[in-house]
Amino acid sequence: MEVRVNGNTHEVDVSADMPLLWVLRDELGITGPKYGCGIAQCGACTVHVDGVAVRSCQLAVGDLAGGEVLTIEGLGTPDTLHAVQEAWIEHQVAQCGYCQSGQIMQAAALLDRTPAPSDDVIDAVMSGNLCRCGTYPRIRAAVKTAATKLQEV
Structure with a gap:
């Protein structure tokens, strides 16, 4: 399955129902989004999908439908902060x-x-x-x- 994160395309071999949070953290090594509650109630896992803030712990990677994911790592750089x-x-x-x-x-x-x-x-x-x-x-x-x-x- 193809996932586009922070401007880069990644190929991941995961189940379509795997939460995006675990794809980001465990498969791609992107650790900015945090696991807090697992039920979309705390916001620690918030990322953007096509510019909209979403809770990545509850969004299945298969539901991205080609959407662009932006994490804190892609929001700014150490030299040019958002x-x-x-x-x-x-x-x-x-x-x-x-x-x-x-x-x-x-x-x-x-x-x-x-x-x-x-x-x-x-x-x-x-x-x-x-x-x-x-x-x-x-x-x-x-x-x-x-x-x-x-x-x-």
């Missing part, structure tokens, strides 16, 4: 860091669709991504900073 990644650093969002790749991917998808979200919109969209450390005020501030940075481009 605006959301820059804002995360600026606001020192991460504490333990476990949820952060999913948080960043959810925030990037939000800003792609809503360039200047209100606090209520940010809270609603980000509410499906849980943070055990409780950095929600910093997450909201970072999303707002990233929105400003993206509008300046």
